[in-house]
Amino acid sequence: MAITGIEIFKLLPKTNCKKCGFPTCLAFAMKVAQGQADIEQCPEASEEVKAKLKEAATPPIRGFVFGSKNIKIKIGEETVLFRHEKKFFNPTVLALEIKDTESNIDGFINEVLESSIERVGQILKVDAIFLKNESENSEIFNQVLDKIINKAFDLPLILGISKPEVAAKALEKLKESRPILSGATPENINEMSEIAKKYNVPLVISDKGIEKVLKLVEIARSVGVQDLLIDTQPNSAKELLMDNTLIRRAALKKGIRLLGYPIITFANR
Ligand code: SF4
The missing domain is CATH 3.20.20.20 (Dihydropteroate synthase-like)
Structure with missing residues (x-):
């Protein structure tokens, strides 16, 4: 995806609550950037952040x-x-x-x-x-x-x-x-x-x-x-x-x- 792990991390709540199944928000952000986790796994992320990340993950040439x-x-x-x-x-x-x-x-x-x-x-x-x-x-x-x-x-x-x-x-x-x-x-x-x-x-x-x-x-x-x-x-x-x-x-x-x-x-x- 076009957005980096650090950029995703900045958008997350940074509470390290582990509800996503990862030990920290940073670890989760890195996995999302690699396409190995979905932003929906974070129940704390706002709808606005989810929409922004989904838009960034959409390939510019539609498949x-x-x-x-x-x-x-x-x-x-x-x-x-x-x-x-x-x-x-x-x-x-x-x-x-x-x-x-x-x-x-x-x-x-x-x-x-x-x-x-x-x-x-x-x-x-x-x-x-x-x-x-x-x-x-x-x-x-x-x-x-x-x-x-x-x-x-x-x-x-x-x-x-x-x-x-x-x-x-x-x-x-x-x-x-x-x-x-x-x-x-x-x-x-x-x-x-x-x-x-x-x-x-x-x-x-x-x-x-x-x-x-x-x-x-x-x-x-x-x-x-x-x-x-x-x-x-x-x-x-x-x-x-x-x-x-x-x-x-x-x-x-x-x-x-x-x-x-x-x-x-x-x-x-
Ligand atoms: S569920 Fe969200 S806020 Fe909690 S650790 Fe995972 S990414 Fe961070």
């Missing part, structure tokens, strides 16, 4: 879990800017894009299931399918969804849908899992936020550039959706890298939590 019934993927909650500073505990998700208009859906699914990519001695695999509603038709989308569920029941899904009514029908089918819903834009932000809230799924918000996308983030948050991903619609890999760096730096170095949403990268064939 959350998505996936299928049996495969859960955690993303976000990063605390360092560069890989060499510390291991990334929740690496970027790699997903293969499949359009619902493709004729060889089975082939794509097999490709994901058998995927194995070697990168500097590390074996990577495709973690999820990004199923895009290219047809804009609910029936076609759900047919493809059924195929994927039948063939690869446990594969985590990201649903790329721009029509709220198509999104609602697809999520009704996936109630036992927690897919990511992608496709919130200025045109549909209110409806998509309501749907993400109703089905308790993470929402990808897209608009051109950081400032615009953050305005949409505020709308989604006002509806009550907290698990959000930002898509700044970059035109090139260079722009993507620049936007991601800006967002990470703002969250991790300046503590601007509003910008601290995780980002995933989509790959296609």
Whole structure:
């Protein structure tokens, strides 16, 4: 956590009453700083102090879990800017894009299931399918969804849908899992936020550039959706890298939590 043991100690009552299970307030403060004790264990700490410590302990990049019934993927909650500073505990998700208009859906699914990519001695695999509603038709989308569920029941899904009514029908089918819903834009932000809230799924918000996308983030948050991903619609890999760096730096170095949403990268064939 960002706050030190000594700083926590200064906020405690310093009575050494031992009600927390530690011999002194200082010993307890050190354990809280290391994440090995919870401030709630001190019955003497004020609500104000508890709130302050919880805020300090919250990672600037929000973490959350998505996936299928049996495969859960955690993303976000990063605390360092560069890989060499510390291991990334929740690496970027790699997903293969499949359009619902493709004729060889089975082939794509097999490709994901058998995927194995070697990168500097590390074996990577495709973690999820990004199923895009290219047809804009609910029936076609759900047919493809059924195929994927039948063939690869446990594969985590990201649903790329721009029509709220198509999104609602697809999520009704996936109630036992927690897919990511992608496709919130200025045109549909209110409806998509309501749907993400109703089905308790993470929402990808897209608009051109950081400032615009953050305005949409505020709308989604006002509806009550907290698990959000930002898509700044970059035109090139260079722009993507620049936007991601800006967002990470703002969250991790300046503590601007509003910008601290995780980002995933989509790959296609
Ligand atoms: S319960 Fe609170 S006040 Fe008592 S020793 Fe532990 S930290 Fe100090």
